Amino acid sequence: MLFYTGCRLLFVVAIGQSFACKHLNQHEGLFTRFVLQGIRDWKLISSAAPGLKFRALSSSSSSSSSSPPSAENTESPETLSRYADRPWEYLESEEYIERYGSKPVWANYRRNHKGGVPPQQTRKTCIRGDKICGNPCPICRDPNIIVHYKNVNLLQQFISPQTGIVHDPTRTGVCMKQQKLLNKAIETARDCGLLAVQLPHVDYSKEDYSNTHGAVAPTPAPVSLRSGELWYSWYGSIKPDERELARVKRIYKDYLKPDV
Amino acid sequence: MAAFSFTRCLVRSYFCVKCVDHVQTRLQTTTRMFCVSTSRSTQFTDTEVQDILTKITGLDLKKVFQPIRQQLTPPKYKLMTDTELEEAVRKAEEQAKHLLKMPPVLPERKPINDVLSEDQMLEGMNTAKYVFTDINFNVPHRERFIVVREPSGTLRKATWNERDRIIQVYFPKEGRKITPPPIFKEENLRVVFEQDRHEDVLNQCVVQFEPDSAEFKNVLMLTYEDIEKHGKYDLLRSTRFFGGLAWHLVNGRRIDGLLVDMLQRDLMQDAVRLVRLFNLVHPQSESAQHAQRQQATDLNLLKIYAQYESNRAGFIELAVQTYEQTKAPSSF
Numbered sequence: 358m359l360f361y362t363g364c365r366l367l368f369v370v371a372i373g374q375s376f377a378c379k380h381l382n383q384h385e386g387l388f389t390r391f392v393l394q395g396i397r398d399w400k401l402i403s404s405a406a407p408g409l410k411f412r413a414l415s416s417s418s419s420s421s422s423s424s425p426p427s428a429e430n431t432e433s434p435e436t437l438s439r440y441a442d443r444p445w446e447y448l449e450s451e452e453y454i455e456r457y458g459s460k461p462v463w464a465n466y467r468r469n470h471k472g473g474v475p476p477q478q479t480r481k482t483c484i485r486g487d488k489i490c491g492n493p494c495p496i497c498r499d500p501n502i503i504v505h506y507k508n509v510n511l512l513q514q515f516i517s518p519q520t521g522i523v524h525d526p527t528r529t530g531v532c533m534k535q536q537k538l539l540n541k542a543i544e545t546a547r548d549c550g551l552l553a554v555q556l557p558h559v560d561y562s563k564e565d566y567s568n569t570h571g572a573v574a575p576t577p578a579p580v581s582l583r584s585g586e587l588w589y590s591w592y593g594s595i596k597p598d599e600r601e602l603a604r605v606k607r608i609y610k611d612y613l614k615p616d617v
Numbered sequence: 618m619a620a621f622s623f624t625r626c627l628v629r630s631y632f633c634v635k636c637v638d639h640v641q642t643r644l645q646t647t648t649r650m651f652c653v654s655t656s657r658s659t660q661f662t663d664t665e666v667q668d669i670l671t672k673i674t675g676l677d678l679k680k681v682f683q684p685i686r687q688q689l690t691p692p693k694y695k696l697m698t699d700t701e702l703e704e705a706v707r708k709a710e711e712q713a714k715h716l717l718k719m720p721p722v723l724p725e726r727k728p729i730n731d732v733l734s735e736d737q738m739l740e741g742m743n744t745a746k747y748v749f750t751d752i753n754f755n756v757p758h759r760e761r762f763i764v765v766r767e768p769s770g771t772l773r774k775a776t777w778n779e780r781d782r783i784i785q786v787y788f789p790k791e792g793r794k795i796t797p798p799p800i801f802k803e804e805n806l807r808v809v810f811e812q813d814r815h816e817d818v819l820n821q822c823v824v825q826f827e828p829d830s831a832e833f834k835n836v837l838m839l840t841y842e843d844i845e846k847h848g849k850y851d852l853l854r855s856t857r858f859f860g861g862l863a864w865h866l867v868n869g870r871r872i873d874g875l876l877v878d879m880l881q882r883d884l885m886q887d888a889v890r891l892v893r894l895f896n897l898v899h900p901q902s903e904s905a906q907h908a909q910r911q912q913a914t915d916l917n918l919l920k921i922y923a924q925y926e927s928n929r930a931g932f933i934e935l936a937v938q939t940y941e942q943t944k945a946p947s948s949f
Contacts, residue, residue: 521686562718
């Protein structure tokens with residue numbers, strides 16, 4: 358048990374120094390299993406060493422109590438969490454408050470990358486089939502955090518409170534798959550009215566609502582001509598040029614009616 | 618003027634033949650009159666009614682210019698003299714008045730059932746409807762021809778819903794969706810009303826629907842009913858929807874809740890104006906007739922209303938008495 362805690366501490370410290378994931382793969386399968394379970398159950402290292410020790414001990418006690426079902430835990434990272442039906446309840450539970458406090462879930466997550474500038478896109482996904490990657494993103498590392506459109510408190514953590522824009526994944530550290538799910542959930546929540554939307558002001562002064570135009574009203578009946586009335590009123594007022602008229606009459610003399 | 622417009626709209630409703638007044642209708646930005654039965658009663662667009670409604674709505678600059686969530690810019694600081702500050706406040710008030718313009722209350726639009734031609738020989742040629750739209754840019758949307766060729770061969774004008782959808786496809790408006798979002802369903806509305814976000818719902822409604830459509834009126838009605846049921850009148854005060862709420866309640870003869878709320882907040886003048894509006898809209902009611910007979914003004918109007926029409930007469934009279942006793946008689 359002591360050796361186990363020692364390994365866990367070592368592992369946790371290694372992560373803190375941002376060692377690459379390939380160190381993990383070189384260990385035996387058994388240790389990898391423990392490590393995977395460690396990712397599932399680890400408590401966050403945000404405070405100083407006494408806090409760390411306390412958390413390591415508590416995590417070891419919890420891991421010992423939950424080690425019998427560890428086999429099914431490590432089989433697939435997609436096992437159904439307790440909060441699958443009501444994901445919003447997790448954000449009020451003691452577990453969540455102890456783990457994250459009042460900060461957003463992505464507050465203490467740090468991406469691992471080479472160099473000073475991180476790649477402008479986070480990884481495509483943290484979980485492929487059974488395998489979970491090293492240093493998973495803030496949503497994938499906690500199976501109780503489920504992205505759902507009714508989970509408004511969680512969605513609010515990924516929206517800027519001042520501008521109302523969804524945070525970029527380079528800022529929060531979530532993988533691209535989870536970011537897409539987040540975008541969809543935020544859009545659905547906004548459509549259902551669970552999240553506030555900023556809408557433009559509608560101006561009514563320029564529109565005419567009489568609905569009398571033929572496009573939207575019943576087609577008016579055709580105008581019937583009274584006797585002697587012309588279809589176009591300007592028909593009657595046009596007079597042809599006298600010389601043109603004489604010329605045309607001379608040309609078609611043989612075909613004109615006798616009285617014209 | 619009223620008589621002339623009455624006869625004009627009689628002509629329009631019964632002989633609906635020539636749309637001669639194109640120029641006039643374009644200049645006219647107000648609503649069509651209720652031509653059939655209530656042509657002489659007060660309308661929403663009467664100057665006196667609008668005046669009363671704007672005064673009741675109030676002008677709380679802090680609420681109207683609440684900081685909205687948008688792209689942030691660094692703040693600008695200006696050093697101003699007193700006169701410049703007053704000028705700036707005056708400009709802000711004008712802008713606020715423009716923002717508080719009420720959405721129009723219009724009669725429900727009549728459905729379009731106009732078949733232009735029936736061509737039996739086209740039957741069975743297509744399996745889908747074809748929609749032909751006039752997409753000239755300078756045509757107002759209400760004069761745009763949109764026709765539908767059914768698979769059975771009939772060429773008909775598009776219905777109002779189809780028109781709205783097609784116009785949103787070709788000339789998208791900001792914030793409007795092609796299909797109405799699920800916020801307007803009953804269960805979602807209930808959730809939003811519990812969170813006291815009636816103004817957000819109304820903003821969504823105003824952006825999504827046309828003011829003379831059935832859905833617009835339905836959502837407004839549901840919101841007003843909920844507000845009246847729980848007495849949450851203050852949520853809409855100093856927004857552009859308060860006028861519509863007051864009009865809805867006055868037409869339904871249910872201004873007791875609103876009156877009581879105003880009296881509780883010491884808005885005596887607003888209460889008097891509300892009763893005056895009630896008398897204008899229902900001139901045959903007892904309180905209006907008594908007020909007319911006695912030429913009552915100010916608090917006497919309230920007393921007459923409390924005596925004859927109200928269900929909460931006790932509270933209103935008590936409030937009027939306390940006001941008369943505690944405050945010095947002020948000139949309205």
